[in-house]
Amino acid sequence: MTSRRPDIILGTILLVVSALWCWGVLATIPGAEDGSRLGARGFPLGLGLLLGGLSLIILLQSLRPAPVKTIDDEAAAPDISRGVEAWAIAATVGLLVGYAALLEYTGFMIATALVVAAAVGPVLGIWRPKLILGMSVGLSLGIYLIFGKLLGVYLPYGKLINLAF
Amino acid sequence: MDAFASALGAVSDPFTLLAIVAGAIIGIVFGSVPGLTYSMALALVLPITFKFDTSAAIGMLLGTYIGGMTGGSVSAILLGIPGTPSAAATVLDGYKMTRNGRAGLALGGAVLASGFGGIFSLLVMIVSVDLVARLAIQFGPVEIFALVLFGMSTICGLAGKSLVRGMIAGIIGLLLMTIGLDDMDGVARMTFGWTPLLQGVDLLVAMVGLFAVPQIMKTLIDYKLDRAFKLNASGVRSELPTLKQLRNSFWLMFRCSALGTAVGSIPGTGGPIAAFLAYDHAKRFSKEPERFGKGKLDGVMAPESANNAVTGGAMIPLLSLGIPGDPATAVMLGGFLIHGLVPGPMLFTNNKAEVYLIYLAIFVSYVTVVVFQYFGIRGFVKLLKVPPHLMAVGILIMCGVGTFAIRNSFLDVYMMVGVGLIGYLLMRARIPITPIILGLVLGPTLEREFRTAVIMSEGSFGVFFSSTAAVVFYAMTIGVIGFHFYGQMRDAKKTRDAANGKNAQQQGAN
Numbered sequence: 001m002t003s004r005r006p007d008i009i010l011g012t013i014l015l016v017v018s019a020l021w022c023w024g025v026l027a028t029i030p031g032a033e034d035g036s037r038l039g040a041r042g043f044p045l046g047l048g049l050l051l052g053g054l055s056l057i058i059l060l061q062s063l064r065p066a067p068v069k070t071i072d073d074e075a076a077a078p079d080i081s082r083g084v085e086a087w088a089i090a091a092t093v094g095l096l097v098g099y100a101a102l103l104e105y106t107g108f109m110i111a112t113a114l115v116v117a118a119a120v121g122p123v124l125g126i127w128r129p130k131l132i133l134g135m136s137v138g139l140s141l142g143i144y145l146i147f148g149k150l151l152g153v154y155l156p157y158g159k160l161i162n163l164a165f
Numbered sequence: 166m167d168a169f170a171s172a173l174g175a176v177s178d179p180f181t182l183l184a185i186v187a188g189a190i191i192g193i194v195f196g197s198v199p200g201l202t203y204s205m206a207l208a209l210v211l212p213i214t215f216k217f218d219t220s221a222a223i224g225m226l227l228g229t230y231i232g233g234m235t236g237g238s239v240s241a242i243l244l245g246i247p248g249t250p251s252a253a254a255t256v257l258d259g260y261k262m263t264r265n266g267r268a269g270l271a272l273g274g275a276v277l278a279s280g281f282g283g284i285f286s287l288l289v290m291i292v293s294v295d296l297v298a299r300l301a302i303q304f305g306p307v308e309i310f311a312l313v314l315f316g317m318s319t320i321c322g323l324a325g326k327s328l329v330r331g332m333i334a335g336i337i338g339l340l341l342m343t344i345g346l347d348d349m350d351g352v353a354r355m356t357f358g359w360t361p362l363l364q365g366v367d368l369l370v371a372m373v374g375l376f377a378v379p380q381i382m383k384t385l386i387d388y389k390l391d392r393a394f395k396l397n398a399s400g401v402r403s404e405l406p407t408l409k410q411l412r413n414s415f416w417l418m419f420r421c422s423a424l425g426t427a428v429g430s431i432p433g434t435g436g437p438i439a440a441f442l443a444y445d446h447a448k449r450f451s452k453e454p455e456r457f458g459k460g461k462l463d464g465v466m467a468p469e470s471a472n473n474a475v476t477g478g479a480m481i482p483l484l485s486l487g488i489p490g491d492p493a494t495a496v497m498l499g500g501f502l503i504h505g506l507v508p509g510p511m512l513f514t515n516n517k518a519e520v521y522l523i524y525l526a527i528f529v530s531y532v533t534v535v536v537f538q539y540f541g542i543r544g545f546v547k548l549l550k551v552p553p554h555l556m557a558v559g560i561l562i563m564c565g566v567g568t569f570a571i572r573n574s575f576l577d578v579y580m581m582v583g584v585g586l587i588g589y590l591l592m593r594a595r596i597p598i599t600p601i602i603l604g605l606v607l608g609p610t611l612e613r614e615f616r617t618a619v620i621m622s623e624g625s626f627g628v629f630f631s632s633t634a635a636v637v638f639y640a641m642t643i644g645v646i647g648f649h650f651y652g653q654m655r656d657a658k659k660t661r662d663a664a665n666g667k668n669a670q671q672q673g674a675n
Contacts, residue, residue, distance in 0.1 A: 040347040088385035100578035152216040
């Protein structure tokens with residue numbers, strides 16, 4: 001694998017994104033009614049085209065043969081195993097999406113306690129009952145008291161069940 | 166003077182004072198824990214301040230900003246890991262001092278230098294904000310468009326190594342902001358008929374995503390690979406430098422503060438650049454340059470006064486022109502707007518009392534930070550012992566609570582996750598994050614001024630070259646881009662020459 005491969009992927013993805021974006025702009029945003037002024041379409045379209053142009057530059061640069069590995073290339077591929085990285089991304093996204101869904105249906109208290117417990121136990125793999133219980137109860141109660149009660153921040157109510165919030 | 170009196174009254178309100186103090190403490194905590202940044206702290210604090218009155222909200226934001234900038238030195242000195250990128254230069258001598266058993270003096274010196282740099286830059290800021298605003302008050306849509314364009318170009322150029330990547334980042338930010346209902350023509354843009362998307366991408370939602378989510382992922386990676394930091398220091402206390410040491414370092418702090426203020430006022434630069442320049446300056450003009458890097462107090466005081474002086478410098482373009490120079494000031498701009506303050510030349514006509522309030526709040530913040538960091542150092546050291554992965558769990562919860570609180574939308578929470586994921590992937594592809602943020606912040610202004618100018622000129626694009634100030638800004642924009650390309654070409658040539666030289670050597674050896 002050459003060190004330029006990430007740039008080829010990046011350039012290609014950005015080019016596709018810009019093409020899709022421009023298509024979306026042309027298909028959904030109406031142009032200005034008369035030719036005298038710039039409508040709602042001009043700005044997004046111009047930016048989409050610019051993004052396309054820039055991604056072409058990235059692609060062209062990456063197609064040029066790289067004479068040596070530069071420090072920059074090594075920084076781009078740090079010593080992280082792909083498995084660990086994929087796990088971290090999946091864990092973060094999974095917890096956050098799960099939290100959002102739980103907030104919507106079970107309200108703040110239950111959602112927070114459950115997600116914190118899930119994060120500490122199954123995700124981080126720290127099976128210490130006292131820590132799990134302490135953190136999930138502490139965080140949900142603490143945020144409820146300080147943010148919800150003291151500072152008046154609006155915490156979500158659940159659509160299905162509720163414990164205060 | 167009425168405005169000043171009312172600002173003084175607002176700042177001395179107990180709730181406002183409490184908000185500033187709380188902000189400063191949150192800032193120091195986020196600043197001192199590696200992996201938590203003060204930009205993240207600002208993005209998470211902002212939703213909390215929605216229900217506050219203007220003075221308390223602004224006070225809390227400024228306190229967080231200033232506490233964060235100062236707090237970075239704690240872990241830089243004790244752990245050898247900068248708590249924020251701005252404290253990276255402080256590691257060089259600060260950590261050496263800890264290993265030589267002089268951690269207390271390093272911490273005390275850092276606090277003192279931070280306070281000095283901050284107050285110095287505040288004074289410079291008070292004078293220059295007024296001057297710049299007086300100049301800028303005549304600006305119309307054309308000039309503002311040109312100015313924002315110039316601001317964006319310096320940010321794209323300075324944020325990363327490659328101008329093309331910086332520009333891509335900036336455009337991604339600008340693109341995201343066009344999604345939703347267009348308020349000039351009242352048409353839906355890129356919503357594909359899906360009504361919930363009409364609300365668009367909220368600036369704060371995107372910021373929480375970009376600052377916090379990638380950081381949680383990084384913390385989890387470090388946890389899995391067992392790379393997290395461990396703190397061995399205990400019983401640390403701050404110790405102030407002696408008067409003699411202070412006398413010796415006074416002019417150095419003065420010069421570094423001036424340098425930091427100047428660097429801070431250029432959009433796209435910021436703390437890390439200022440701190441390294443100051444360190445370099447201190448070393449070059451020192452009588453004993455060989456002692457730098459081996460635990461010299463000046464090596465701590467120089468970068469710490471410079472990076473805190475950045476706070477005042479960065480406020481100059483923010484308050485007088487409405488252009489934030491870095492992510493932290495971008496969040497502040499978002500906060501000001503929510504509380505009805507529109508930074509820019511008109512701020513001084515419309516909200517004189519609030520301007521004084523900002524000055525006073527910065528002053529109070531610095532006093533708080535110095536006092537708390539000096540006397541409360543043990544508390545912050547204890548916090549550094551909380552494992553970062555457990556802290557990440559708390560941040561994760563705050564991301565959810567904070568984004569929901571912004572406008573009570575569950576879609577926002579999902580959007581925050583999406584933006585965060587994209588942010589992480591872009592970061593891995595070496596696309597800098599700062600220009601994305603600035604694109605998000607400045608995008609609506611850029612488009613609005615552009616379209617207003619076109620409407621006012623009845624469709625003629627010649628209007629963009631009708632003003633001298635605008636043409637000067639365009640010339641500066643082209644200058645920045647040209648300068649950057651020149652630098653890149655030169656670097657590429659150097660790399661090529663080095664490679665050719667290496668190849669030739671290898672061939673010679675064969």
